[in-house]
Amino acid sequence: MFHLMKRDVILQKKQLIIFLPFILFFILMDAHPALIFLVASFFIPFNTYAYDEKAETNILLNSLPYTRKEIIASRYLGAVFYMIIAIGLTSAALFVFGKLFSLTDIAIGSGLFLLFAACTFPLFYILKPGYITTAVIIGFILLSGIGPPFVAYLAEQFSGITDFIMKLSIPILYTGSAVLIMLMYLLSWGFSTAIYQRKVF
Template sequence: MLNLILKDILIQKNILIIYIATIILYLMVNVPSVYIVFIYSIVFVLSAFSNDEKDNANILLNSLPYTRKEIVSSKYIGALIFTGLFMFLTYLFDFLLNGNQVAVLWKEVLLIMGLVMIVISFILPISYKFKTKYLTIAIMGLFGVYMVIINYFVPNLNKQIRTVVQNFMTVQELQLYLIVSLLIVVLYIGSWMLSVRIYKRKAF
């Protein structure tokens, strides 16, 4: 399974240079690290998934000595590894560029991991059931709805989202973090099992 995760990294090794360059650019204009890690982690996972859809790659994957469960599991485990990688790079560059003596807060780590896991929990089953092109259409539609909302109904939505994030970072109840973390883990595992079931039934 480790080789499947390494495959996703190696296929995108040239794009990684672009990722790193743009991360540095965003840090220079003070884009919050949480947003950077979240966006790049999701983009990386989606890119890895879309590569498997090209040129009958799934037929090749299924001819290799891996079970379909292992193929799907590599995406879910890889998503967490990629998030950790982008988190490390982002905070490292933030320290080198801005001189921020940042000890990464465990709350921030939980927030990033939690957001990525929630999004991946919905994205991967949809991608396995259909194709990423349909997911792209759905994302574009949601973005259109989002733009309508912030322009006509809730102009300060972005500010409200930032406030929610800030409130999360200031909560002191450890029990609340444990409950939310547990719910996210259950959602992630449930999505994982659903994706395995969907992929096992697909014919290539």
């Protein structure tokens, strides 16, 4: 399974050359650190899916001595691994450019990435190849643009729930959010595995 994760890096070595300039663009545009961490985490895992969608590598992957469960596991574990690497590189870049950020920014960026990944990874096994990557990228841009105003609107409409959440202590709030996001990620992992097990290539 480690070799499948390593394969993703090897196949993307050309795209990885533009990773740092891509992140530096957001830093120089003075984007919010949480958004920069989110975009950085997004880069490698979704590039892998985009590559596989174009090359239709699922036939090749299924001819290798790996079970379908291992193929899906490599995608989900790989996404977490690459997210950690991306956060490390982004933190270093922000530090070099003197941009302030906090652990909260990292938590928000990584949490949003895992949530978005949990919602979109199964689509690559449900929908027909050819349009999935475009749809995911458009969805990501729309979510980044309309997500915060939409959340603010919901907070106003459901003030009782908002007041209850605001009364929670920071540790409880962070722990609860982390557990909920990880649960959604694991459910997505199981859902993708179930779909992939039945898929015919």
